[in-house]
Amino acid sequence: MAHIHWYPGHIAKAQRQLKEKLNLVDVIIEVIDARIPYSSRYPSTDKLCPNKPRLILMNKADLADEKYNKIWKNIISDITQCDCVLTDFKKAEDINKIISKVIFLSDDIMQKRAQKGLLARAVRTMVIGMPNVGKSSTINRLVKHSKTKTGAKAGVTRTQQWVRINDKIELLDTPGIIPTTQDDQNVALKLAFVNSVGENAYDSEYVAQKLLETLSKNYKTELLNYFKLSDDEQLSLENIAIKKCWLQKGSNPDTLRASEIILSAFRDAKLGRITLETPEEYGFI
Numbered sequence: 619m620a621h622i623h624w625y626p627g628h629i630a631k632a633q634r635q636l637k638e639k640l641n642l643v644d645v646i647i648e649v650i651d652a653r654i655p656y657s658s659r660y661p662s663t664d665k666l667c668p669n670k671p672r673l674i675l676m677n678k679a680d681l682a683d684e685k686y687n688k689i690w691k692n693i694i695s696d697i698t699q700c701d702c703v704l705t706d707f708k709k710a711e712d713i714n715k716i717i718s719k720v721i722f723l724s725d726d727i728m729q730k731r732a733q734k735g736l737l738a739r740a741v742r743t744m745v746i747g748m749p750n751v752g753k754s755s756t757i758n759r760l761v762k763h764s765k766t767k768t769g770a771k772a773g774v775t776r777t778q779q780w781v782r783i784n785d786k787i788e789l790l791d792t793p794g795i796i797p798t799t800q801d802d803q804n805v806a807l808k809l810a811f812v813n814s815v816g817e818n819a820y821d822s823e824y825v826a827q828k829l830l831e832t833l834s835k836n837y838k839t840e841l842l843n844y845f846k847l848s849d850d851e852q853l854s855l856e857n858i859a860i861k862k863c864w865l866q867k868g869s870n871p872d873t874l875r876a877s878e879i880i881l882s883a884f885r886d887a888k889l890g891r892i893t894l895e896t897p898e899e900y901g902f903i
């Protein structure tokens with residue numbers, strides 16, 4: 619049985635909307651989450667945007683384990699055949715890196731336009747990604763670079779605006795949301811860990827228990843330290859609730875409270891910098 623549910627109607631609609639937007643741009647900026655670089659990637663980009671140059675931002679690099687950031691960046695770049703850069707919303711220098719990569723990636727398209735005798739114009743780009751990966755933060759950072767809105771273009775719905783980032787780049791001011799499917803529960807679970815799935819789509823006790831199991835593999839010490847437990851202690855919701863004296867009426871362990879605390883401790887990086895998937899588990903090393 620699937621533990622994490624989405625609604626198929628929404629997926630089809632989201633896919634259609636994403637495709638419409640992708641048709642408008644020359645270069646795609648895809649944001650993924652550095653803590654789950656493999657699972658937050660768009661798995662079927664080739665179907666929706668064949669042959670479009672794509673820049674991948676492995677965002678929230680500040681929350682992910684430094685030991686894995688560069689390794690994953692290279693693997694993602696290899697498997698997608700796209701440029702990939704590590705980003706973090708506090709690093710101002712990332713913006714110039716993104717801008718110059720987008721210009722570089724558009725070079726072929728712009729040259730082809732010129733050969734066809736078409737008028738030179740700015741490169742059009744947009745940000746896409748799964749929920750909560752940092753799409754809006756990325757757009758805001760790029761837009762802060764310049765504040766001029768360039769108004770609606772033919773074929774673009776009025777609610778969308780192109781923002782001129784500099785004289786060479788225009789950015790769609792709304793992101794494209796990548797529709798998630800529940801085909802792969804392992805991926806769904808990872809997305810739930812990083813809060814990329816609406817909370818009413820899953821049972822938080824189930825997800826928190828799975829997060830405990832995942833963290834126990836590579837970050838057991840961090841977990842034990844955070845909950846001030848000794849090495850031989852069992853890392854289950856019940857045991858943590860009992861040890862921390864999170865009890866309900868009748869002295870039952872308050873496992874719901876334990877789950878919420880575990881999920882937010884991970885999401886807010888209170889356990890330290892963590893990457894939830896290793897290159898080894900996917901056979902890359």
Ligand SMILES: Nc1nc2c(ncn2[C@@H]2O[C@H](COP(=O)(O)OP(=O)(O)OP(=O)(O)O)[C@@H](O)[C@H]2O)c(=O)[nH]1
Pocket residue numbers: 677678679680681705706707708747748749750751752753754755756793795
């Ligand atoms: N630590 C850290 N937090 C980030 C980073 N980028 C974004 N965030 C935070 O992650 C959360 C989600 O960021 P958004 O930019 O709203 O993400 P989004 O992809 O637009 O999310 P949706 O619109 O819900 O799909 C916010 O709380 C941001 O402050 C980053 O590089 N590092």
Ligand SMILES: [Mg+2]
Pocket residue numbers: 753754755793
């Ligand atoms: Mg957003």
